Amino acid sequence: MPSIKVALSKPFAKYIAKKIKKWSSKPIETQHKVFKNLIAEAKQTAFGKDHNFSSISSFKDFQNNVPVRDYEELKPYVERVVAGEEDVLWKGKPIYFAKTSGTTSGAKYIPITKESMPTHVNAARNAILLYIHETGNAKFVDGKMIFLQGSPILDEKNGIKLGRLSGIVAHYVPKYLQKNRMPSLKTNCIEDWETKVDAIVEETINEDMSIISGIPSWVQMYFEKLIEKSGKSVGDLFKNFNLFIFGGVNYEPYRAKFENLIGRKVDSIELYPASEGFFAFQDKQDEKGMLLQLDSGIFYEFIEAEHFFEDNPKRITIADVKLSVNYVMIISTTAGLWAYNIGDTVQFTSLKPYRVIVSGRIKHxxxxxxxxxxxxxxxxxxxxxxxxxxxxxxxxxxxxxxxxxxxxxxxxxxxxxxxxxxxxxxxxxxxxxxxxxxxxxxxxxxxxxxxxxxxxxxxxxxxxxxxxxxxxxxxxxxxxxxxxxxxxxxxxxxxxxxxx
Structure with missing residues (x-):
């Protein structure tokens, strides 16, 4: 007999799938709406005034007024936000800073606003719901779920909370999943990674784990410790483990090793989250690439990677992208990032709907x-x-x-x-x-x-x-x-x- 959670998840998944199909089938129109909203909302910010947002009515106007920047070039504005100033990059103040350790910039403070925060949470939720809608498999919602992530303990800077993105998102796990979620808050707050994984093994080894999520290299470490302690494969230990959710790196180099550690094949969902935004997720089990999130307060531009380091390389929108070309992805968002180079390169695997794979880093x-x-x-x-x-x-x-x-x-x-x-x-x-x-x-x-x-x-x-x-x-x-x-x-x- 399926639980209430399982029974309710299927109609909800159908509803979300219908909503996603609506905007993904009108991609150009969807992005145009996002663009217009971004410009309108930020006209009175310091950045908006400095870049003539009040006179921007087209993508070409935007290009002429707003150059592509990376974190270092946007840093003078970010520092004003960090210092506590309002209405700098986005209206008001951010509710969080996602703190990342940049390789070239030292610590980076990426703003997250009340408008941008829900998109991080909803995209991860929608990825699971589309999987339920496609496969009809919802039994896993009754099992235990683990998300290998950073500590949810947040610091504060001038009234704004800051921490790692995964630690921030941990505060937004829906109530109906809290009972099933692992590890415990105490374990999740452990800073030393090896100590944390050992504690997670102790907590989960006798549980009915159904979903395991995290960056493959660190999940591998967790799996190896489970096998070492139990003497069983992960699949034997967790009979109902049938869904692996991952992001951050390509799973393919790990797939054979994982199937060996698990002892069988399991379904997987690939996500493309970053501190700057949740950009895409795998919407079909049998399609290559992840569905680009065009309705999440993010306006996308693309520059061919081959020409990126030239003077004034051509910036295009999704209307002009082509399959299998290596593009640097540029974003403008409801968090107040404008024509921002996140450093990732992507390739399109489908244009109906728009799906991407992450092909690398422009610096890597x-x-x-x-x-x-x-x-x-x-x-x-x-x-x-x-x-x-x-x-x-x-x-x-x-x-x-x-x-x-x-x-x-x-x-x-x-x-x-x-x-x-x-x-x-x-x-x-x-x-x-x-x-x-x-x-x-x-x-x-x-x-x-x-x-x-x-x-x-x-x-x-x-x-x-x-x-x-x-x-x-x-x-x-x-x-x-x-x-x-x-x-x-x-x-x-x-x-x-x-x-x-």
Whole structure:
């Protein structure tokens, strides 16, 4: 007999699906409404006055008045908000700052307003509801759910609460899910990640877990500790665990390892949340990409990544995007971010409706020799090269080796294997073939003897976790870049090198 929660979830899921279909089937009109509302609401702010919002009536006007900025360039305005000033980037004051540890800017304070906060919560909820509507599976709402996240303890700065986004969102879990939610508040407040995961294992090992959610690399750590303590696979331990929700990184490099740890396949939902906004979520189990949230107070612009570093690169709206092109995503939001470069690159997998995949970071690429290799390409290469093999990879990153002791330069792949390749040369051959097929620049550099084929450096078991711990970034929302254009990470990982 299904519970009341299960019974009510299906008509609610149908209602939400209908609402989403309504705006997703009128994407240009939806974005136009969002744009007009943003400009109207912010006319009297300091930013709006500085950028002539009162005279903006078209996208072209907006482009002419508002340049693309990253956090550093928007920082003078943000600092005024942090100092307690009102009506700076958005009307009034934000209700939170999502504090992030930027790699170039130190601590970043991303405003969250009363208008933007609901979109973070509703998007995650809607992703689950669309899954229920599509599959008819709602039994999991009666089981226990765990969301591996940052501490919900919030600090305060000039009357505005601040913390990590996942910690802020933890305060908005609907009441009807509170009873099912794990871990306990006490455990969730533990700051040290390893201590926290150990406590989560103790709390959950005898529970009926049905949904597990988090960044794959940190969920993997939780799974391994569960198996170590129980001697059972995760699937045997949690018989009703059938839905994994993840975001932050591509799941594909982890999929084979996860299926091995769980002992069976489980459905998954991919999310695309960030402190700056909740941009997309997977709306169909059998479609590639995530549905772009066009009705969430976010106006999107796109710049082709290939031209991003040119003077005045062309900014376009969703009306002009094309499939499979690598775009830098630019956002303007109800949190008061204007023509803001969040640093992510995306590619469209569908235009009816608009679906995207995250292809990487505009700062995370390798182009030491003009090859323009991006995150999506190295992840796809690893997936293709290890398909139908026993090779299993825990973690990896790629960096250029510009000045080798001998021979031509090359790309170095630092890989922590779960199951090592029997034939490393064959793996390298597979990686090379995939990269050459995906990236003509890389092919030309190899064929032109500017680069030699890649090299693999094996990293010890848990080496990546040890590295993240050594830089104070173990757990939470922290993740290893898939590739870098310098050797900072690669050289630091050498202390965890198996082949030294």
């Amino acid at each position: 690429f390798i182009s030491a020799f003009g090859e323009h290799v991006i995150g999506k390409e190295v992840e796809q290469a690893l997936r293709e090269a290890t398909e139908n093999t026993s090779i299993s990879v825990n973690e990896f990153t790629v960096a250029p080796q510009i000045n080798p002791e001998e021979g031509l330069p090359y790309h170095e792949w630092l890989i922590e294997f779960e199951n090592e390749p029997e034939n490393e040369a064959q793996l390298i051959e597979g990686l090379e073939a995939s990269l050459k097929q995906q990236n003509s620049y890389y092919l030309d550099l190899i064929d032109g003897k500017v680069l030699r084929p890649l090299k693999i450096t094996k990293i010890k078991k848990d080496g990546f976790q040890s590295y993240m711990k050594s830089i104070g970034k173990l757990g939470g929302q922290n993740k290893i870049p898939r590739l870098s254009n310098d050797r900072k990470i690669a050289d630091s990982l050498y202390q965890f090198n198996l082949t030294k």
